[in-house]
Amino acid sequence: MNCFDMKYGDSCFKYGVFKLFGKEGVPRDPLAAYQAFEFGCKSTDHGxxxxxxxxxxxxxxxxxxxxxxxxxxxxxxxxHFGLAESCFHLGGASITLANRMEKAREKSKGQDSPSSLRKKAFDAWSKGCELGHELCCRNVARMYSVGDGIPVNESKADEFRHLAEKIASDRLRVDTEIAASTKA
Structure with missing residues (x-):
């Protein structure tokens, strides 16, 4: 198999998707899907x-x-490999864990602190925004607006809000152009 034998990342991803959702001749198996994704991630650096x-x-x-x-x-x-969606999920997971830790008022050994998790969220969403992920930009704007792990800075919040709007309007323009070209 190209994934495991040849260490081909695209094959790992495709095989993982087939195992996750099932496909004619490929029975559904979420654990096998995970194994293919994990191998593709760790062995082939496939985002x-x-x-x-x-x-x-x-x-x-x-x-x-x-x-x-x-x-x-x-x-x-x-x-790290430039997948904006992963930056979005990294930020969300980090901020969720920080909020949970603060609610429980605990810090277990080996875990990040709420402040380091908030910084991780900020860094991940900033990178995702640079990669063109609208919701990452909106999350950075929110963090600046309310001072969530970073100092309040309304001008920075506005900058990221405008960037999110630009990404959204660019996507809408492209989607509209594609729709118009398929009707022609």
Missing amino acids: KSCQGAGRLIAEGLVSHSPSLTPAIPMFERGC
Whole structure:
């Protein structure tokens, strides 16, 4: 198989998708999907495979218990490899864990502190925004607006809001052009 034998990342991702959703001749098997995604992420540095593995961990399809902490390294790798969606999920997982820790007022050994998780969220969403992910830009704007882990800075918040609007309007323009060209 190209994924495991040839270490071809695109094949790992495609095989993982086939195993996750099933396909004619390929029975559905979420654990096998995770194994393909994880292999693709760790052995071939394939960002989409990292994202797939992280999502399966976070949603509990691997262990039958949703867990953000073990999903974070997968999202970090996907973000590192330039996948904006992984940056978005890394930021979301980090901010969720920070909020949970603050509610529980605890810091377990080996875990990041709420402030370091907030910084991780900010950094991930900033990178995702640079990669063109609208919601990452909106999340950075929100963090600046309310001072969530960073100092309040309304001018920076406005800058990221405008960037999010530009990304959204550019996407709408492209979608409109595509729709118009398919009707012609």
